[in-house]
Amino acid sequence: MSRLASDRRAPVRFTLNGASAEGEAEPRLLLTDFLRHQIGATGTHVGCEHGVCGACTITIDGHLARACLTLAVQIEGCAVRTVEGLAPAPDRLGTLQSAFRRHHALQCGFCTAGILMSLDHFLREHPAPGESEIRDLLSGHLCRCTGYTPIVRAALEAAVELARNAGGEKG
Amino acid sequence: MKPAAFDYVRAESLDEALGVLAAEGGDARILAGGQSLMAMLNMRLAKPEVLIDIMRLAELDRIEDESGTVTVGAGVRQATLMAWPGLGAKLPLAALALPWTGHVQTRSKGTVCGSIAHADPSAEMPLVLLALGGSVHLRSAKRRRRLAAGDFLTGMMATARADDELIEAVSFPVVAGGRCAFREVARRQGDFAIVACAAVGTRTGVRLAVGGVADVPVARDWPRLDGSALDDALNAFAYELDARDDLHATARYRRDLVRLIGRDLVREVLS
Numbered sequence: 001m002s003r004l005a006s007d008r009r010a011p012v013r014f015t016l017n018g019a020s021a022e023g024e025a026e027p028r029l030l031l032t033d034f035l036r037h038q039i040g041a042t043g044t045h046v047g048c049e050h051g052v053c054g055a056c057t058i059t060i061d062g063h064l065a066r067a068c069l070t071l072a073v074q075i076e077g078c079a080v081r082t083v084e085g086l087a088p089a090p091d092r093l094g095t096l097q098s099a100f101r102r103h104h105a106l107q108c109g110f111c112t113a114g115i116l117m118s119l120d121h122f123l124r125e126h127p128a129p130g131e132s133e134i135r136d137l138l139s140g141h142l143c144r145c146t147g148y149t150p151i152v153r154a155a156l157e158a159a160v161e162l163a164r165n166a167g168g169e170k171g
Numbered sequence: 172m173k174p175a176a177f178d179y180v181r182a183e184s185l186d187e188a189l190g191v192l193a194a195e196g197g198d199a200r201i202l203a204g205g206q207s208l209m210a211m212l213n214m215r216l217a218k219p220e221v222l223i224d225i226m227r228l229a230e231l232d233r234i235e236d237e238s239g240t241v242t243v244g245a246g247v248r249q250a251t252l253m254a255w256p257g258l259g260a261k262l263p264l265a266a267l268a269l270p271w272t273g274h275v276q277t278r279s280k281g282t283v284c285g286s287i288a289h290a291d292p293s294a295e296m297p298l299v300l301l302a303l304g305g306s307v308h309l310r311s312a313k314r315r316r317r318l319a320a321g322d323f324l325t326g327m328m329a330t331a332r333a334d335d336e337l338i339e340a341v342s343f344p345v346v347a348g349g350r351c352a353f354r355e356v357a358r359r360q361g362d363f364a365i366v367a368c369a370a371v372g373t374r375t376g377v378r379l380a381v382g383g384v385a386d387v388p389v390a391r392d393w394p395r396l397d398g399s400a401l402d403d404a405l406n407a408f409a410y411e412l413d414a415r416d417d418l419h420a421t422a423r424y425r426r427d428l429v430r431l432i433g434r435d436l437v438r439e440v441l442s
């Protein structure tokens with residue numbers, strides 16, 4: 001059994017977007033704050049901190065998760081993907097990101113990191129989604145700029161493009 | 172906000188988790204999928220001294236289908252049950268209700284048992300367990316016991332679980348060839364239910380269960396009813412639920428929904 005004391009920092013080793021990473025966390029430290037303040041990966045945004053807004057959505061071992069409802073110490077040994085992992089290179093956007101840009105699927109960008117992570121995960125498992133499936137997925141996110149319609153358009157277009165390029169670059 | 176400080180235990184066996192629970196009692200909380208508890212910690216509505224994480228216990232991550240009962244272990248996530256191949260044939264009511272249980276992004280982590288342990292009066296999983304006449308398997312270091320859903324759910328976010336107990340699993344009876352129906356009204360699919368109704372065909376008629384109105388989900392068993400007899404039964408039930416006005420809906424609107432949805436579902440199941 002491992003019991004981590006409330007006032008002590010414990011090492012946390014994990015992989016972040018495929019690269020091994022390490023930090024230290026007290027048990028009560030949320031994964032959002034750990035990623036942003038300890039690891040310096042500020043792409044994951046902090047909104048409501050109770051799992052409703054979706055801005056902090058990431059994947060852990062291939063499953064979607066709210067980072068704000070996860071403790072940093074829980075990801076010991078896990079594979080974490082964040083929005084920083086989406087672009088194929090620092091100066092190039094991925095397919096989904098490019099579609100967001102073309103369709104003006106973001107304005108302030110606060111919710112975007114979480115929405116991109118949900119869509120990236122979803123489109124891998126559902127290569128030919130319908131609009132209602134995309135809208136159902138987006139119900140787990142709050143966007144106060146776009147009215148969602150441009151996000152739906154971008155997602156549908158990206159899905160077609162990703163399916164066409166299947167086997168090639170994944171965005 | 173951020174949680175208050177606590178010790179974190181990553182249980183490596185069920186006995187370890189039960190041992191810590193026995194020692195710490197009410198100061199400890201079980202952490203499963205965390206989709207309710209973590210939010211409560213962040214808002215400091217819960218301030219346990221110790222969190223016991225049970226999600227690395229493979230023995231709890233099991234769905235067992237035996238002799239007319241589907242038993243879902245404490246580690247089974249809602250998304251896992253939703254993807255279980257037997258769901259549509261064995262637990263059609265759960266298949267109807269799971270898409271309304273939170274969102275894709277919370278079902279991927281949240282557990283079936285965790286939702287029942289949390290006992291939010293508007294939650295779908297306790298409603299389904301009650302409607303099907305299911306039971307909760309409780310376990311402490313000293314004993315095991317099983318409680319019927321109606322005996323386990325005692326009030327708003329209150330259950331009959333003792334401080335040293337955890338939910339090991341929940342059991343849903345398979346209603347072979349039985350008909351069922353589910354409908355919910357919420358601001359958006361996945362948000363908290365304003366009213367959620369589940370109907371299940373029984374040997375003598377129908378059972379209607381309603382969540383989101385009273386402090387706990389409530390079920391009524393009726394013979395085959397129709398016409399004004401059904402309307403009268405629904406009207407009496409709607410008032411017995413003692414609906415209250417809140418931010419989301421008035422008591423009157425909730426009673427209306429119970430009457431309208433209830434009638435549709437009962438007719439659907441009895442047709």
